[in-house]
Amino acid sequence: MPYRVLAVCTGNICRSPMAELLLRRAFEDAGLADQVEVESAGTTSWEQGEPIDPRAGAVLAEHGIDSAEHRASQMTPDQLRRSDLILALDRDHLGPLCRMAGSAEDRVHLYREFDPEAHGDLGIRDPWYGDDADFSTTWDLLAAGAPGIVDFVRGQLAGAEVPST
Numbered sequence: 001m002p003y004r005v006l007a008v009c010t011g012n013i014c015r016s017p018m019a020e021l022l023l024r025r026a027f028e029d030a031g032l033a034d035q036v037e038v039e040s041a042g043t044t045s046w047e048q049g050e051p052i053d054p055r056a057g058a059v060l061a062e063h064g065i066d067s068a069e070h071r072a073s074q075m076t077p078d079q080l081r082r083s084d085l086i087l088a089l090d091r092d093h094l095g096p097l098c099r100m101a102g103s104a105e106d107r108v109h110l111y112r113e114f115d116p117e118a119h120g121d122l123g124i125r126d127p128w129y130g131d132d133a134d135f136s137t138t139w140d141l142l143a144a145g146a147p148g149i150v151d152f153v154r155g156q157l158a159g160a161e162v163p164s165t
Helices: 017-029 054-062 077-084 091-107 134-158
Strands: 005-009 036-042 087-089 108-110
Touching: 005 017, 005 077, 005 091, 005 134, 017 036, 017 054, 017 134, 054 134, 077 091, 087 091, 087 134, 091 108
Parallel strands: 005 036, 005 087, 087 108
Antiparallel strands: none
């Protein structure tokens, strides 16, 4: 059974699909693609079935990542139960995640907890309200946290005791 990572934002059209696709590539580059499955979802159904925001898609395309197949979905209790690592993209996602996750609450982390250079507010603000530069900033924050997430998951797969972030 693969190790499952779930990235969660509000509508699943900007931050979480960017995280999902970036992490898929990171796990592939680390030689872990056959052991790790990455998904994304939203805390709301507001964007259900919608494609990725074109600005997020453009940033991903700049980095050679195709997002054309993404369609927004809302997180489900079953999805949370079967996820080994649940990554909230901002602080306002923690409440809905923890309420729905129940006993899986200990697997919920802020994405930026895995970035050793991140300090203070670890949330990634919703770029939807901004411009292209906000989507580039989102990419930079996601990219900075990805190596720590890969290392954490690698340790989990190896069965090593990984210190809590």
